[in-house]
Each structure stands twice: as C-alpha cells, then as structure tokens.
Amino acid sequence: MTTPLYIAAAEDLRGNAEQWAAYESRGSCVILAGPGSGKTKTITIKIARLLAEEVKPPRRIACITYSNACVAELRSRLGNIGIHDSSRALISTVHSFCLTELVLPYSRLAGMNVPDPLVMARQSVIDELFARAVRRVAGNVLNPRFVKTPCEKLRRVIPDKESDEWRNWGEPRHTAIVEAYERELLASGVLDFDALVLAGLTLVEQHSWVRAAIKAKYPIIVIDEYQDLGLPLHRMVMALLLHAGVRIIAVGDPDQSIYGFTGAQPRLLRALAEMRNVESIRLHLNYRCANRIIEASRTLLNDPPEYRAHDAREGLITPHETGVNVRGQAEYALQEIVAPLLNANPDWRPGVIAFLYRTKNEGDAIAGAADAIGLNYFRLDNGSPIPKSRLSGWLVEVAKWCADGWQTGSVRLSDLMSAWRLFRRSLINETDRIHAKKAVISALFGLRNGNLRLEEWLTAIRVAFLDEMIAQEVTLADERDIIDNLSRECVARGRLADFTVQIFGDQGKSPDQINLITLHSSKGLEFQAVIMVGLEEGEFPNGYALRDEEQLQEARRLFYVGVTRAKNQVHFLYNQLESRFVAGIIEAT
Numbered sequence: 001m002t003t004p005l006y007i008a009a010a011e012d013l014r015g016n017a018e019q020w021a022a023y024e025s026r027g028s029c030v031i032l033a034g035p036g037s038g039k040t041k042t043i044t045i046k047i048a049r050l051l052a053e054e055v056k057p058p059r060r061i062a063c064i065t066y067s068n069a070c071v072a073e074l075r076s077r078l079g080n081i082g083i084h085d086s087s088r089a090l091i092s093t094v095h096s097f098c099l100t101e102l103v104l105p106y107s108r109l110a111g112m113n114v115p116d117p118l119v120m121a122r123q124s125v126i127d128e129l130f131a132r133a134v135r136r137v138a139g140n141v142l143n144p145r146f147v148k149t150p151c152e153k154l155r156r157v158i159p160d161k162e163s164d165e166w167r168n169w170g171e172p173r174h175t176a177i178v179e180a181y182e183r184e185l186l187a188s189g190v191l192d193f194d195a196l197v198l199a200g201l202t203l204v205e206q207h208s209w210v211r212a213a214i215k216a217k218y219p220i221i222v223i224d225e226y227q228d229l230g231l232p233l234h235r236m237v238m239a240l241l242l243h244a245g246v247r248i249i250a251v252g253d254p255d256q257s258i259y260g261f262t263g264a265q266p267r268l269l270r271a272l273a274e275m276r277n278v279e280s281i282r283l284h285l286n287y288r289c290a291n292r293i294i295e296a297s298r299t300l301l302n303d304p305p306e307y308r309a310h311d312a313r314e315g316l317i318t319p320h321e322t323g324v325n326v327r328g329q330a331e332y333a334l335q336e337i338v339a340p341l342l343n344a345n346p347d348w349r350p351g352v353i354a355f356l357y358r359t360k361n362e363g364d365a366i367a368g369a370a371d372a373i374g375l376n377y378f379r380l381d382n383g384s385p386i387p388k389s390r391l392s393g394w395l396v397e398v399a400k401w402c403a404d405g406w407q408t409g410s411v412r413l414s415d416l417m418s419a420w421r422l423f424r425r426s427l428i429n430e431t432d433r434i435h436a437k438k439a440v441i442s443a444l445f446g447l448r449n450g451n452l453r454l455e456e457w458l459t460a461i462r463v464a465f466l467d468e469m470i471a472q473e474v475t476l477a478d479e480r481d482i483i484d485n486l487s488r489e490c491v492a493r494g495r496l497a498d499f500t501v502q503i504f505g506d507q508g509k510s511p512d513q514i515n516l517i518t519l520h521s522s523k524g525l526e527f528q529a530v531i532m533v534g535l536e537e538g539e540f541p542n543g544y545a546l547r548d549e550e551q552l553q554e555a556r557r558l559f560y561v562g563v564t565r566a567k568n569q570v571h572f573l574y575n576q577l578e579s580r581f582v583a584g585i586i587e588a589t
C-alpha cells in the first residue's frame with residue numbers, strides 16, 4: 001500500500017515541536033501563529049490527518065475562512081496533499097457557509113422571517129436601499145457615503161437589536177439608519193451578506209436542533225484567519241463549541257488583524273485561546289523573513305510575541321526620502337530599486353517584487369509610472385479588472401482547468417462540478433439536474449484551450465449555461481452585474497481585451513509582472529523584496545488614525561502585515577516627513 005501524501009508531508013512538521021503539537025492535538029485548539037510560521041502548512045496537513053483518521057464519511061470537516069482568495073489558497077494546498085474530494089471537506093467563506101449550510105436548509109423550518117425565495121441583493125440595489133434608508137432618517141442633508149462604513153460596522157459589532165448596547169449606542173442616527181435599511185431589505189424581498197450572517201447566527205444561537213444538525217454533519221470546524229472574522233462568527237463558534245460539542249480548530253494571528261472597519265476584533269481570537277478545554281499552541285519560528293525584517297516588524301507591535309527567524313539570512317531594510325509624491329516615488333523606485341535588484345539577482349523575475357500601498361489611488365499612480373516605461377504588472381486592488389465574487393472566483397478556476405488540461409492541472413473537474421452544484425440549488429428534479437450538468441461539462445470540454453481569447457471563451461460559457469444559471473438561481477442575483485462588467489472589460493479597449501483563458505486562469509499573474517497590491521490584499525502572500533510607498537506621517541498613519549488610538553493600532557498592524565511579506569528586502573519610500581512607523585524602525589534597528 002502506498003503511504004498517504006499527508007503522512008509524508010507531516011514529516012516536515014516533525015522537526016518543529018510546536019507544529020507537531022498542533023498537528024497531533026486531539027481536542028479543540030487555537031493555533032496562534034505569526035507571519036510565515038507555517039500555519040497554513042500545518043493546518044492543511046492536520047485536516048488531511050483528521051479526514052483519514054478521525055472523521056468517517058458521510059461526516060465531513062468544514063473549513064471556513066475570510067475571503068474567496070483564502071478559500072482558493074486552502075483548496076489548492078489541500079489538493080497538493082491529495083484532498084480533492086469535496087464530499088469530505090467543505091471549504092467556504094463565512095457568507096457561503098451561512099447561505100448553504102444554515103439559511104437555505106433551516107431558516108424556513110425555524111419559521112424565520114427571511115425572503116422566500118431567498119434573493120441576494122445586487123450591489124446597485126443595496127446602494128439604492130441604503131440611500132433610501134438614509135433619506136428616511138435624515139432627509140436629504142446627509143450623504144449616504146459618509147455614513148455607510150460606520151453603519152456597516154455597527155451591524156457587525158452589535159448583532160442584537162434588542163440589547164441595551166444597541167439602544168444606548170452613542171450615535172442614534174446610525175442605529176436608526178441601520179434599522180430603516182433592514183426594513184427596506186425585507187420589504188424588497190432581498191438579503192445582503194451581513195443579513196445572511198446575522199440570520200445564520202440567529203439559527204445557531206436560538207435552535208438547539210440546528211446546532212445538533214451542524215454537529216452531525218461537521219463534527220470538526222476549522223477556521224482560518226480567525227482574527228478577520230468578527231463577532232457574529234465568534235458567537236456562532238461559541239454556541240457550537242459550548243452547547244453542541246463541535247470541535248473547533250482556529251488559526252490566526254491577532255497582530256495581523258486589519259479589518260477593524262468591518263467589525264473584526266483581535267481580542268476574539270485571544271478570548272477563544274484562553275478558554276478552558278481549548279488548547280492554545282503558539283508557533284514561534286518564522287520560515288519567511290530574514291533576521292532584520294523580523295527585528296523591524298517586532299518594533300511595530302506593542303507587545304510582540306517571541307518569534308524568531310528559521311535561518312541566518314540577514315536581510316535589508318532601507319528607507320528612501322524622495323522629496324516627491326507617490327507617482328514620483330514609483331518612478332524613483334522603478335529606476336533606483338527595481339532595475340538594480342533585477343540586475344544584481346539574475347534568478348529573480350519581476351514577479352518576486354511587490355509594491356505595497358494603502359489605496360487604489362496610490363495603485364493608479366504606480367500603474368501610471370509603470371505604463372510610462374512599458375513595464376508589465378499584476379494588479380490586486382479595487383482597480384483590478386477581475387472582480388472578486390463567488391461566481392467570478394469559480395470562473396477563474398474553470399479557466400485554469402480549461403488551460404491546464406483536464407487531468408494534469410491543479411484544478412479538478414469534480415471540484416468545479418461540486419461548486420457548480422452549490423450554485424444550482426433550485427434544480428431539485430434529478431433529470432433536470434443531470435441535463436444541466438451535461439450541458440456544463442460538454443461546454444467546458446469544448447473550451448479547453450488556454451490560448452483562446454477570454455472574450456470568446458466567456459461569451460461561449462454565458463450562452464451555453466451561465467446566463468441561464470444566473471437567471472434561474474435567485475441566490476446568484478447579485479452576480480449578474482459582476483459578470484456583465486467582466487464581459488465589458490473583455491471587449492476592445494477593455495482592460496481584459498488582451499487576456500487569453502490561460503492569463504485569466506492565472507488571474508492575470510505571470511512571473512514577468514511586477515506586483516501592485518494593496519496592503520489589505522497582500523495578506524498571506526510573500527515576495528523577495530517589498531517596496532512600500534506613501535509612508536509620510538499624516539498619510540500612513542493618516543489624520544483619522546492620528547486622532548483615534550484604535551485606528552492607530554490598526555494602521556500599525558497593517559504596516560506590520562506589509563513588512564512581513566518580505567523574505568529578504570524592504571524599502572520604505574516617503575516624501576519628506578517619514579511615518580512614525582518608519583522612524584520607529586530606523587531608531588530601533
């Protein structure tokens with residue numbers, strides 16, 4: 001008999017006592033791990049072990065994480081150690097988990113007041129309903145854009161509208177707008193993502209039979225990037241752990257919590273780690289960053305945990321006072337940093353270097369500088385032409401399969417079809433389902449050509465099954481605008497006009513492109529060299545953060561995420577007055 005892949009992979013963990021303890025732990029546990037400490041590696045091998053040794057079919061493991069990008073990363077890492085079978089592990093975002101595992105199967109049985117049929121609101125509808133709610137509460141004097149973020153955050157940090165905390169909230173206008181908006185959603189017969197999570201929370205907290213059903217199906221729930229997930233998921237976890245005996249395995253790093261504006265709170269992971277009956281394991285070795293980079297990153301934290309480099313690489317941290325704005329900083333960096341780095345390191349391709357920044361505007365400035373010298377780049381921010389959504393993420397996977405070959409690539413047709421099955425929930429009749437499935441498979445087999453122009457490929461897919469699927473599935477209503485935009489980007493002069501299926505499957509990324517990525521999107525990624533621009537005091541941290549301690553701490557953590565993406569070099573660029581974060585690092589190192 002051949003040795004299962006996970007047993008061989010686990011040998012890597014054996015040399016690291018902490019990773020091994022996490023791999024072997026038998027109950028609920030929290031793995032607290034700094035950047036580059038191998039938490040994704042450890043958790044994926046552990047999931048494979050649990051599936052082989054502890055969770056027997058038809059029971060499954062649910063892996064929940066923050067974003068579609070994290071889902072794709074987990075799926076590909078599990079695939080590498082032989083876990084392809086999606087009937088054994090559900091890998092999903094919180095929203096998708098709430099939709100497919102809680103609200104769709106149980107909300108009607110529980111008599112909940114959710115739209116029937118359950119329609120996810122499109123972004124344009126959400127914007128309109130929110131603007132209407134603002135008008136109802138404040139007339140025409142308030143611009144909805146100014147209250148959108150605090151109202152969104154409020155819904156996520158105080159889930160109970162009956163609580164004293166809600167009633168006594170310091171900004172009564174915000175609570176009134178949220179209540180009016182939720183009434184608008186209900187009256188229009190739609191749900192948005194937050195309403196979905198809140199409905200999931202109600203089901204788990206208020207119905208013991210829902211908890212029992214979840215435990216029967218998923219005796220173990222793994223949560224990655226716990227620090228980004230917020231209060232509703234934390235309360236679901238608590239209810240499932242304490243009142244249903246579901247085994248929880250959570251992984252995360254409170255120091256990398258950077259989604260405070262969406263309601264995420266680093267203290268929730270710490271609270272889970274401190275619970276009785278939950279084993280807490282810390283990983284202290286950093287396999288990614290060279291020594292100086294680790295030293296610099298530690299100066300950013302108020303109470304840095306002990307963690308150290310895995311090897312003796314020294315690394316380089318270099319501040320650059322440029323005297324110019326971000327566009328000028330990008331021009332300077334391309335000439336004075338990128339070109340010499342590539343010359344000095346013949347084995348480095350442009351793809352090992354990343355510009356990291358805070359906003360899309362900064363991304364535009366850097367893209368402009370790269371365009372001016374004809375340099376290719378891969379862009380990951382709101383200016384990216386490839387949208388982030390469940391369906392577009394699936395299309396990227398489909399493109400990868402079409403480009404890489406049906407048995408040789410990293411994506412499996414069976415996984416694509418399992419995901420398709422979750423989209424096609426309305427197909428209850430077996431004959432209809434088989435018919436629709438055949439249409440998808442036959443279309444995909446006919447489109448297996450990585451060199452095909454994306455426009456042609458997407459049009460063929462829309463005609464063969466995609467448009468009909470979106471029209472028939474109310475849970476995909478929010479995807480229609482997204483797919484229309486994608487098609488618009490594919491035609492002449494659109495930003496995807498030159499894309500082939502292969503390039504789309506690689507999300508536009510190639511080793512010959514330099515990376516332009518927002519700090520938020522850089523989470524989980526690593527590069528040989530990182531160039532951080534726009535690091536003036538007053539910009540990073542910005543004026544808001546300078547007036548608010550909580551925001552200042554979050555800006556600090558964001559800076560920390562940026563610095564720890566680098567394996568060997570970090571370059572800080574600023575105009576004149578350097579950010580306090582840069583100054584602190586220069587002083588301490």
Ligand SMILES: Nc1ncnc2c1ncn2[C@@H]1O[C@H](COP(=O)(O)OP(=O)(O)OP(=O)(O)O)[C@@H](O)[C@H]1O
Nearest residue numbers: 012013016034035036037038039040041287524525
């Ligand atoms: N025990 C080990 N032996 C050898 N290499 C390891 C080991 N553990 C981790 N690594 C390597 O360290 C790198 C970082 O691992 P991984 O991506 O799992 O870290 P992470 O903790 O998820 O990082 P981050 O939080 O910054 O995204 C990878 O290249 C991985 O292969």
